[in-house]
Amino acid sequence: APTSVELEMLKEGRERVGLVIRARWIVLGILAAYGIIPFIYFQHSSADISEVTSLHCVIPIIAWCVVAVYNSFFHFSYQRFENIRPLNQIQLLLDLFFVTVVIHFSGGAVSWFWAMYMVLTLEASLILEKGSDTFAIALGGILAYGGLLMLEYYGLIRSVKMPFENNLLQQTLAYEVIKWAWVSVTNLCLAFIGVFMMKTIRDREEHLRQLVIKDSLTSLYNRRYFFYRLTSEIQRAKRYKRNLSLLIIDVDDFKKYNDRYGHLAGDVALRVISEAILSGIRRSDGKPSYDVDIACRYGGEELAVILPETDFAQGAVAAERLRGNIETKCDVAAARKAIIDSDEAQREVPGLTVSIGVASYPAHATDTEGLINAADRAMYVAKDAGKNRVVVSDSQPAPLRPDPQLT
Incomplete structure (x- = not known):
């Protein structure tokens, strides 16, 4: 049977998971608004959006719905889990896949959504106890982004052309290497900052807790x-x-x-x-x-x-x-x-x-x-x-x- 301390740690872990689930709903709401509002605007504007195909719309919508479904599942079931760590890892891997899909269908190398990897790293630093796990998620984002750029560059995955962007950059090796290096360094720096800040916060919380409960x-x-x-x-x-x-x-x-x-x-x-x-x-x-x-x-x-x-x-x-x-x-x-x-x-x-x-x-x-x-x-x-x-x-x-x- 779990000890009282283990039950308390489980409760704290569940609270952090619940916070991330609620934050994910906010992010999904922002992404939905970011997709719907421009879509309505361009339907009534004279801008040339002929390069935007139904594929641009359908796949991101499907990915968004998948995230909404598994977030709903976690929202109503995470309190029942007795081992939080695998739940956190599954959430982060699904988020990593979702972000990579969104980046691909929003232009790959020219996509603005590469910053979502930063959000994912912050999420990992919040809900994962071990700093090494946070760096693993950051490294996963780096590898996923680099793999996507490589597959698009060599034509193994067809690049998605985007309006208002220089799509020639999708086939420019120097640009892709520089972009990937920038995303990698930024993500690792953010992982370091997140791990350091969360360790400082947790140590301070534990110190204050000891002051309250110790003679x-x-x-x-x-x-x-x-x-x-x-x-x-x-x-x-x-x-x-x-x-x-x-x-x-x-x-x-x-x-x-x-x-x-x-x-x-x-x-x-x-x-x-x-x-x-x-x-x-x-x-x-x-x-x-x-x-x-x-x-x-x-x-x-x-x-x-x-x-x-x-x-x-x-x-x-x-x-x-x-x-x-x-x-x-x-x-x-x-x-x-x-x-x-x-x-x-x-x-x-x-x-x-x-x-x-x-x-x-x-x-x-x-x-x-x-x-x-x-x-x-x-x-x-x-x-x-x-x-x-x-x-x-x-x-x-x-x-x-x-x-x-x-x-």
């Missing part, structure tokens, strides 16, 4: 995002009939630690604990990378970790691993490092520990509030049982692991 002290996700993501993961677990576990983590005797060493030392200790949690949870390293397990700052010294695709037994194992990792990181050396005052650093300082409560969907609760309450109660049971341990909701507290330094 500035610990670099964990904040409380607001915790509730949003937990609700989202529960809905996903219900839909796909999956398990989900929640860990509520509380730092033992943190108030006493703050009172003795100061709040700045407490802040540093929280960062050390957060780093220990982040180093022990799952993360996807694909492109784009994302967190599989969601570590959040739930309260002052209370932290939470959402574990998708995890039942309560697996959640208990993960919680014990995190507890041990935190205990190791927050040993005497880590505690001394957290102390600001150099005189205090010479004293014997105890390491920090955590108590963790574990609750799972659907074993212990089936909604957001119930799952939080179940994990919270388990965490307080761990506190009452002696701290520095993991307790699963509605179960006996796990025995305290012996300190290896004392054995």
Whole structure:
């Protein structure tokens, strides 16, 4: 089943596809107006349009109708696609073919419509995630245009003569080479600009998004995002009939630690604990990378970790691993490092520990509030049982692991 992050990326991809589909309708409307208005005008003017045959009209109209049909199909069906990338590639290839057909039937080498390749490159930079895919589309336009000019020049495809144009240029090799080189360079430059701009925009959007959803002290996700993501993961677990576990983590005797060493030392200790949690949870390293397990700052010294695709037994194992990792990181050396005052650093300082409560969907609760309450109660049971341990909701507290330094 797709993760919540993958579903969010799919939603964003669909939104971009929808934007391109709407933009394509606008372009088709402009092209239709550009064809109809001159046609009506020349029907009532004295201009010589004898070179305009029925072929000039019929083939572009058919091509326009084909684009309208497949754009209608995408318009009403793109929300159902779970893999957006092939859909984008199909759209772009069809657009590439359509543009090449229009260029051929509007004069080939003397056609004004070569600029439509630029529009296609911009479309690719908007909807394609990878910059290499955008350059591939730009290269496809270059090859399509060059192939069309070559076929027309050698007579393999009959050139379409256009009124008001110097049609002799269609058989002038130097002109065609220069025209093709100009289109190629322009298209590649536009591809570079489009890729650079979209990367800058996406990086800036991601940076702003991280500022909104991350806690500035610990670099964990904040409380607001915790509730949003937990609700989202529960809905996903219900839909796909999956398990989900929640860990509520509380730092033992943190108030006493703050009172003795100061709040700045407490802040540093929280960062050390957060780093220990982040180093022990799952993360996807694909492109784009994302967190599989969601570590959040739930309260002052209370932290939470959402574990998708995890039942309560697996959640208990993960919680014990995190507890041990935190205990190791927050040993005497880590505690001394957290102390600001150099005189205090010479004293014997105890390491920090955590108590963790574990609750799972659907074993212990089936909604957001119930799952939080179940994990919270388990965490307080761990506190009452002696701290520095993991307790699963509605179960006996796990025995305290012996300190290896004392054995």
